[in-house]
Amino acid sequence: MSLTLSRRALLGAGVLTLAAPRIARAQAVTLAALRASGKLRIGIEATYPPFTMRESGVITGHDIELGTIMCRSLGITPEYVDVVWSGVIPALYAGRFDMIMSGMSYTRARMERVSFSIPYAEAGQSLLIRNRDTNTIRAIEDMSGKVLGIKLGSPGETLHPRLAERITAARGRGFADVKIYDDHPAAYLALNQGTVDGVLNTLPTLAYVIRSQPTRFAVIRGIGADNYAGFACRKDDTEIHAWMDEQLRTLRANGTLRELQLKYFGLEFNLPETIPEPVA
The missing domain is CATH 3.40.190.10 (Periplasmic binding protein-like II)
Incomplete structure (x- = not known):
């Protein structure tokens, strides 16, 4: 990876x-x-x-x-x-x-x-996905073979190796790639453009994203511990x-x-x- x-x-x-x-x-x-x-x-x-x-x-x-x-x-x-x-x-x-x-x-x-x-x-971690992918990505395990976006220096950077192990154990393959960005807005843009398939961030922040763009994105909760x-x-x-x-x-x-x-x-x-x- x-x-x-x-x-x-x-x-x-x-x-x-x-x-x-x-x-x-x-x-x-x-x-x-x-x-x-x-x-x-x-x-x-x-x-x-x-x-x-x-x-x-x-x-x-x-x-x-x-x-x-x-x-x-x-x-x-x-x-x-x-x-x-x-x-x-x-x-x-x-x-x-x-x-x-x-x-x-x-x-x-x-x-x-x-x-x-x-x-x-x-500050619990959740996963932001495209709204059109809600039928195929319903849990973190569904990110098997997909590309994850995270922000440099964020909790997601620390969490993603453990998530990869969890996904591999469940599905036989972890993330296809992990792309790191200087800030979350850049990661959201990449998600919208199809460069990544999911972005890790805290639930409160993603709740704000959903409120501002309800038809574009959706959130998968319970990705990491509270x-x-x-x-x-x-x-x-x-x-x-x-x-x-x-x-x-x-x-x-x-x-x-x-x-x-x-x-x-x-x-x-x-x-x-x-x-x-x-x-x-």
Whole structure:
């Protein structure tokens, strides 16, 4: 099975591997320092709707609205930094920003490098397929001999080898090929054009895709184990970590999180109170 990567994707993968380990900082960022600066720089990827996206050149989405609400508690303004997702953790430790949003799901590798908040979104993997293929692709095993599309640095990149083993055990042959893209919109375009037969992504994000293009795509649920997403900060920034958790608990209790979920996803998340054991 071959992996199709662009030169940019290959460079991104190399940066992620070499630069991701935790880098010691001279001083932790405190909430007092954030108040003094008047802003919180937040790393996002503006190609991950409805979490973070661009509309008419303006960055918007669920996490943008949520981050703005959270920053009001400190009397500061969020400053969103758009970054290639494969380099988001190295950029955090390089000091480009002090917090990560954009639906970052829990993985063991990431938890070794950053401090995660409690969950704020579901992140279980599902499979996006063409609507016309619903009669032939009803489960992940039906992807035997077909081409899978995944995004570089996403949970799907970690999950697909196990899926290939599962499909091979059931049908005698795994994926015909796996193509890797720099972002999910590029993978969706490839799916629509017939270059790939299915794209892995989280259920909330695919629910948004279906809402916007109901006649073009369909979703196969239950592809992988349940998983969730949280915010992240550097290990040393303990005050930011505590503030993230406090804000999420407050906004969950007063109904703000539910309102945003219904607004952007059309569904309400079933979230655990604490960080679950990562699926990978």
